[in-house]
Amino acid sequence: MKILGICCSPRKGQSSFKALERCLVAAGKVDGSIETEIIELAGLAVAPCNACGFCKNTLDCPINDDFNKLIPTLADADIAGMIVATPVYFGSMTAQCKAFIDRCVMFRRNSWLFRDRIGGVVAVGGVRNGGQELTLDAVRAALLCHDMICVSDGKPTAHFGAALQNTPDKGGVEADSVGMETAENLGRRVAEVAMRLRNAD
Secondary structure: OEEEEEEOOOOOOOHHHHHHHHHHHHHHOOOOOOEEEEEEOOOOOOOOOOOOOHHHOOOOOOOOOOHHHHHHHHOOOOEEEEEEEEEOEOOEOOHHHHHHHHHOHHHHHOOOOOOOOEEEEEEEEOOOOOOHHHHHHHHHHHHHOOOOEEOOOOOOOOOOOEEEEOOHHHOOHHHOHHHHHHHHHHHHHHHHHHHHHHHHO
């Protein structure tokens, strides 16, 4: 069983990646059989969907960019959970995140391949109340359109996902102990629910 993280920051290895990494470490501790993997969109060319309809009957896209390289990983039947992490730009997800989400329409059109995967969302803002909840809602709405099962960050915080603050002059996202707790809780919750669902089959 695998939990896949998608980091939608345009900057490689930065705040959203660090939060997602912490999230997946916590997920992996739930059970030794859980594998984790992170896809970073930073440095990849992922163009917006142009609604051409080509992917209605095939897991392929005529746009010649890096998204096509991600299709086999995203379609892997062993993936039981997906966690999307994005910085908050002007109160919502990054352009990279939106382009990625829109291009994933092919997995809905072709046998609902994301259906019943456990979904979680991580949002990192520059201030404590910088639009993290709006961003969590926006990304979660897209996951629900795939008929995924979205979870909160679990007990004891149990809100809308992982919400973090990145303040570079105060130690960065790693110094946000409250936010990092939500990231760890989210990772555990995604893994726990995924395990329950798999064991019920």
